[in-house]
Amino acid sequence: MAGVKIGIRPTIDGRWGGIREGLEEQTMGMAKAAAKLISENVRCTDGTPVECVIADTTIGGGAEAARCAEKFSHENVCATLTVTPCWCYGTETMDLDPLTIKAVWGFNGTERPGAVYLAAVMAAYAQRGLPAFSIYGHDVQDLGDTEVPADVQEKILRFARCAAAVGQMRNKSYVGFGAVAMGIMGSYCDMDFLQKYMGIRAEWVDMTEILRRIKLEIYDHEEYERAMAWVKENCRPGVNMNAAKQLPEVITKSKAVQEDWPFVVKMAMIIRDVMLGNPKLDEMGWHEEALGRNAVLGGFQGQRMWTDWLPNGDFAEAVLSSTFDWNGKREPRILATENDGLNGLAMLAGKLLTGGASVFADVRTYWSPEAVERVTGRKPTGVAQNGFIHLINSGAAALDGTGAAKDAGGKGCMKPWWELQQQDIDAIMKAVDWPNANFEYFRGGGYSSHYKTQAEMPVTLIRFNLVDGLGPVLQLAEGYTAVLDDDMHRILDQRTDPTWPCTWFAPRLTGKGAFTDVYSVMANWGANHGAFAYGHIGRDLITFASMLRIPVAMHNVEDADIYRPHAWAAFGTNGDTTGADYRACAAYGPLYR
Numbered sequence: 001m002a003g004v005k006i007g008i009r010p011t012i013d014g015r016w017g018g019i020r021e022g023l024e025e026q027t028m029g030m031a032k033a034a035a036k037l038i039s040e041n042v043r044c045t046d047g048t049p050v051e052c053v054i055a056d057t058t059i060g061g062g063a064e065a066a067r068c069a070e071k072f073s074h075e076n077v078c079a080t081l082t083v084t085p086c087w088c089y090g091t092e093t094m095d096l097d098p099l100t101i102k103a104v105w106g107f108n109g110t111e112r113p114g115a116v117y118l119a120a121v122m123a124a125y126a127q128r129g130l131p132a133f134s135i136y137g138h139d140v141q142d143l144g145d146t147e148v149p150a151d152v153q154e155k156i157l158r159f160a161r162c163a164a165a166v167g168q169m170r171n172k173s174y175v176g177f178g179a180v181a182m183g184i185m186g187s188y189c190d191m192d193f194l195q196k197y198m199g200i201r202a203e204w205v206d207m208t209e210i211l212r213r214i215k216l217e218i219y220d221h222e223e224y225e226r227a228m229a230w231v232k233e234n235c236r237p238g239v240n241m242n243a244a245k246q247l248p249e250v251i252t253k254s255k256a257v258q259e260d261w262p263f264v265v266k267m268a269m270i271i272r273d274v275m276l277g278n279p280k281l282d283e284m285g286w287h288e289e290a291l292g293r294n295a296v297l298g299g300f301q302g303q304r305m306w307t308d309w310l311p312n313g314d315f316a317e318a319v320l321s322s323t324f325d326w327n328g329k330r331e332p333r334i335l336a337t338e339n340d341g342l343n344g345l346a347m348l349a350g351k352l353l354t355g356g357a358s359v360f361a362d363v364r365t366y367w368s369p370e371a372v373e374r375v376t377g378r379k380p381t382g383v384a385q386n387g388f389i390h391l392i393n394s395g396a397a398a399l400d401g402t403g404a405a406k407d408a409g410g411k412g413c414m415k416p417w418w419e420l421q422q423q424d425i426d427a428i429m430k431a432v433d434w435p436n437a438n439f440e441y442f443r444g445g446g447y448s449s450h451y452k453t454q455a456e457m458p459v460t461l462i463r464f465n466l467v468d469g470l471g472p473v474l475q476l477a478e479g480y481t482a483v484l485d486d487d488m489h490r491i492l493d494q495r496t497d498p499t500w501p502c503t504w505f506a507p508r509l510t511g512k513g514a515f516t517d518v519y520s521v522m523a524n525w526g527a528n529h530g531a532f533a534y535g536h537i538g539r540d541l542i543t544f545a546s547m548l549r550i551p552v553a554m555h556n557v558e559d560a561d562i563y564r565p566h567a568w569a570a571f572g573t574n575g576d577t578t579g580a581d582y583r584a585c586a587a588y589g590p591l592y593r
Contacts, residue, residue: 004044004167005051006160007077007100008035009068011084011093011117014060023086023112026143027058030083030107033148038081038160045331045355047418050164053077061092069097078167081105081135081156082121085143086112090121096130099591101163101547103133105152109141122566131546131565131588133159158563162544165352166591168296170199175275175293176339178207178301186340186527187301190466196590197472197548198345203293205274207306213270218289220269220280223327227265230326235261238435238450241499247439254443256309260436264446268316268325271300272333297348299339303394303442311446312437313337317396318449318501321347323357323417324399324425331417332357337396343529346462350533353540355416357398358462358533361391361503364496366522375495376488383456383506384482387518390496390504391461391532395437395448397501401532402431403455403481412455414534435499452489453481453503460537461505464550465526471585473553474545475526477515478536479507505532508556515556524554539563549590551582 010031013019035052042050053075055068072080079101082094086107095102102125106118118136125132135156137149148156174194180187191202213219257263273281277292300313307313313335319325320333332351336344337360350358368387373379380388403412405424415424431454434447461477482504484492493502507521514524538557545552546564559577564584571587572580 003076004078004164005053005075006038006163007068007072007075007080008052008054009080009082009095010055010058011082011088012058012060013086014089014092020060024058026085027083029146030085030105031055033146034081034083034105034156037148037153037156041157042160042164043355043416043418044164044168045351047331047355050160059093061089065093065095069095072097072100078170079103079160079163081159084117085109085114086117087114088117088121090117090124094121094124096128098130101159101166102130103135103156103159105135105156107141108137108139109143109145112143126567126570129588131567131584133563134566135159155563158540158543161353162540162547165349165544166199166547168352169348171201172296173201173203173294174341174344175203175205175295175298176301176341177205177210177271177274177298178306178339181301181303181338181340184338184340184528186342186529187299187338189339189341193466193472194341196592197550199592200296201294203295205293207301209274210267210270213289214263214266218270218281218284218286219266219273220278223280224266224269227269227326228262231261231265234429236433238433238448238499240436242436242439245439251439251443254309255439255445257311257445260311260445260447263311264315267311267313268319271298271316271335272320275333297334297336297341297344299336299341299344301339303338307442307444307446310444312395312442312444314395314437314446314448315434317360318399321357321360321398322400323415323420329417329420329425332398334358336360337393340529342464342466342527343531345464346531349462349541349544350460350531350537353537353544354533354535355418356414356534357400357417358531359391359398359401359503360529360531361393361397362528363389363522363525363530364392365390366519367492368519372488372492376491378488380482380484380488382482383480384484384504386506386509388482388504388506389518389522390492390502391530392496392500392502394441394497395446395500397449399428399432399449399451401453401501401503402428402451403453403457404428404431413457438497438499448499449501450499451501452493454483455481456483457481457534458536459505459532459534460541461507461530461532462541463525463527463530465553472550473526474541474550475554476538476541476552477507477521477554478538478556479505482506503532510556514554526553546581546585547591549585549588551585552578
């Protein structure tokens, strides 16, 4: 996914004869400072720094703007940052490419009117129907000051981080393995939405393709042996819920595969190869299969046509979505449970903005403090004192969700994959066991990834939804994973399915709207699924969504932290930021219309 670049456009007063010449060094200096800031602090999801491309010259008018655009067209530039310390000719110097995400940094200095240009070009962008982000320092700087103020840095980096996320999705694919799982609306792959809003191609692959590749042995045999050895050493067996049950014949006669581990390991490798390709297959003579589907994410239907007779997809979904496997640490490959592509996009957003794993989950149960006390004899305390939501998936979740990795201070966390250490991987695998899949749910067998999140961590719960007559919306809830004492956890967890991965989530409350209390968060959540990523990344998600023209229906981010294109203010202020967001997104329409 590497290769996206941000173009830096140094614009300048076009009047030769003393004015322009005196500004060249300062203007180009701003461009170089911005490029250095971005490349040192923003990464693509493959771990490489986001590259910046600077125009060959400063831009004083339309001719130089055109030459800059021509250069950027060959450099895979997904976003542009225009910088200037002075007045420039707005419509002559602005970026007119409708597909680039745009921002302008106007230097706040009294000697030259960079702020005047910034205001003029923002008005031009609004009138031309091209959303752009405004960047302007809070405090006046001296003319020769080359420092980039902290507030300007924050806006540049948020813009770059979110724009790079948009760029990394463009022209990639969503691979849906199978079709709709059990009537779940998120499984209905909406190709128009993916294309117009995300820039993603929809790809469909029948689940029988996995069986074909297993039967014909279309996978890397050496890697398979390595993966099986890793599984034997690291995947601890869990409880077998089926051992003591008298199961009806309709279940007992349904299981078609008797050795589950070889099957599910091959399945994980094959799903990855279908999504991403594998040059090893080309060496084996499988040229078409080696190409892959250019995927940025995928989803596996599984239930029920597959899982009623074959091992489930839990191992593949858990391991592929994690930050490591038998080959060591690596970029997570998003694979959504039950082919819920909308939740897969939530997982993808978390990965793009953090470089780490995102955890797929059912938004299963709201536990009030009173209900917890009734069932366990005690009320919850700490971050869980106002109640919490049980996040638990039917057998699969990224293993990073254990919280067993440790940050520099020794606290449990989820890391960008490139920061993962071997001791983190070892700790995560020790926190996970693999119970036999419950035959009452999965007649074909398989293994569930079972763990409890064992650290209190800041996380953000994310979900995209499609609403008829409205279009896509984003929901998010910042909060914390809660660590309950062992007895409380055991009693509550046993009421669902103790073989599944479990996280107790306490959203951060604001006392109003959807965040009046925890019950309100649960009541306003738009679907049965959500995905959580590490950190309070709500402010980034809001900026990211505005770039895609997707309104945010629900969030608990402070108004002062919301950063959207400048024209959003024209759609309403005076505290009505949510309404303005909806109106602006409707007026501009999807990014790739």
